[in-house]
Amino acid sequence: MVNFIIRIIRLFKGLFRLMGVDYKQLESILRVKLTMGNRRGFSTSSKKKDSSNQLLLQTFVYAVLGIFVGTLINSVGHTFTAYVYIFLVIMSMIALMMISEFSVVLIDTRDNAILLPRPINNRTLTVAKILHIAIYLLQLSLSLSIASFVFTIFNYGFAVALFFLFLIFLATLFTLFLTCLFYLGLMRLVNGEKLKDILVYFQIGMAIIFMGAYQLLPRLIEMNDLYNAQLAVEWWTYLIPPAWFAGSIASLTTSVFSTGDILFLALALFAPILGLWIIVKYLSPKFNYRLSQMEAISSKPEKKTIQKGKSVKFVDKLGELLTRNITEKTAFKMIWKMSGRDRKYKQTVFPAFGYVFVLIAVTVLGKHGEAKWENLIESKLYLLFLYLNVMAAFSACLNIIYSDEPKSSWFYKALPIARPGDIIAGSIKAILTKYFAPLHLIIGALIVYFWSYTILPDIFYSLISITVISVFVTASQSKALPFSQEKMSQDSGSNFIKGILIMISAGFLGAIHWGLTFIDYGVLFALPFMFGLQHLSFRYVKKIQWNQIED
């Protein structure tokens, strides 16, 4: 894949030379950058040189995703409207992907020490960086639009389809311009570690939006409405970039060129070129400058004094209350703080919290209509809402062993701790109290609002029962100390197992709970029993010995 891309770039050798670029250096930089991108996210221990092919894998995944986009061509009757949607989806997907997936690749502060002291002229460095981003974006946008391309051939013929690809190319350039603006804006506001933090929140938001859109949109949009949708062209339509490209292609399919169409065409052609010119001329040097400023800041973290204020005391009190010995309490406090700071943790766990609400929304919206809403209130659907939260609990607990910097967990080994089980117990308690419990209470509050306060015992019962199962599952699934493992993106197999575990556990607990609701005061009576089980579960965790711990 890398060689293939390089070969395409080589076709433009002459052009680059004309621009004052040292082509050999350009090719070396691109080759190295692409190779690294290709190896990204795979196990660090892998010794083989080319065991990975991220790029090809991604292309495939996006091509499949693109099929959904492509079907818009036939499911929307109005050509212009259909293509507005297509360009809108593709442009926003690549922009978001860019920010969420490739920030690490782009904001690479190692470049300062590696590339800047070498005799590379500014032009070459700038072009190399832009090409690197452009290659990623094009890879994304082209694989996303393969399906649309095919649909376009069937509907409007080959010539129009080719023009469509050309427009995708231009749209990508324009998106590149927009994302560059975004990055620069962000870097102006914050730098170093803070920037990376913000990007993580961005990723979390993205994950939730994707999941939400995927689940909700099909339910909200009636196929008929979609087919009959028609965007009228108003004066402000000319301000929406996807409309430029859609307008150009729509006019080609009808071969009628009004003034408006020509304006669209002109915007589609010249805006990206102008954007590219602005990037090369103004944005890229600024970007490089900001990047060169970033290095030491990120290696020497900003002086962030953490005030020992009320919240710390609150955590201390909670720790006191919920733990039994000093090791456990220390672990509780440590993990409480660290879980809010470890990027890898936030990045994998926070989306799950969002999903819980997305799924609740899906269930509620799936039943729109007055009559159904009445039924909902009479049903025991609240149980489903409560047990959906198993997802958040499991995700929070099972990910606690992973970290960005697993190496820094050596100190557990160095400390004279008799039973590592205490650390694990303390950390599970911290995680459940910090994330799962508040979330559960929010869901509980919503339920009380819609149903009635008589559900309160159920809320507490479910809180405890989910805690019990999370403790057992965490302790049996992954016997490792908190933040001590490196997460490998290859474990999708074990993700699948986790998914199954979540479903089975939620179903099982929900079923028992459902059974209890048929007995008068059943849930109330079961509560003490559950407390007992909870006690036992932590006993079980605390028994974990050093020899059972993975490193």
Place this chain on the structure above:
Amino acid sequence: METNTVISIKNLHKAYKNGASVNQVLKGVDLEIQSGQIIGYIGPNGAGKSTTVKILCGILTDFEGDIKVLGMDLRTQDIEIKKRIGYIPENAALYDTLTPSEYLQFVGELHGMEEGNIRTKIARLLDLFEMKAHANERMNSFSKGMKQKILIISGLIHNPDIIFMDEPLSGLDANAVIIVKRVLQQLAKEGKTIFYSSHIMDVVEKISDRIILIDNGVVLADGSYADLNSESDNESLENLFTKLTGNSGHSETANEIINVFEN
């Protein structure tokens, strides 16, 4: 061998701006450095050593003052300068998902070296640094010293005239330290200039032709070890360092620390 000035720094100022706060790191540094010398650049943590080196290598460009390297102006002829200098950074900045062969190949290409030449050089150097067995492993599993060896090779591979090294010996084993020291001395003898910062005082004392001490952004002392020592009687560089940076009473501090630990 005739010596001539290869680096001249006049009134160098550098401040880091982070939002509203300004950290003035270099406050008027003046230096003239001759070829064929090993310069030991020392100073307390945060004195601005790495900052100076980064400026001289063209990594940081927003400084004030005039700098000429090899007779060329650093602001306008940076590319020409960069062709003839080598830099070994302080924290192991490497593209560590690459293998040493791939990385060094890349560095060679950036310097416009001829492909066959790069290859034979890499093979020889990796062998000499006892890294041959790891030539095709990804560097993210390397130890600190292993990475440091690759950094050293990558800074020297294009046969530069001036070599800037920031803590070059950190993490190296005793054998490698001896070898690198010899290499540096030999290179200096051939007329190359070596400008390096270090905290290992006895190494600095032994191999430097000239020692420059900075603190608080200004040069505190400058001269050969013998020069620095002329006023006091035969003190170790370590003691000189202490005296010049105005830090005494180490044993009190140590006692104090122990007190804190034991209570």
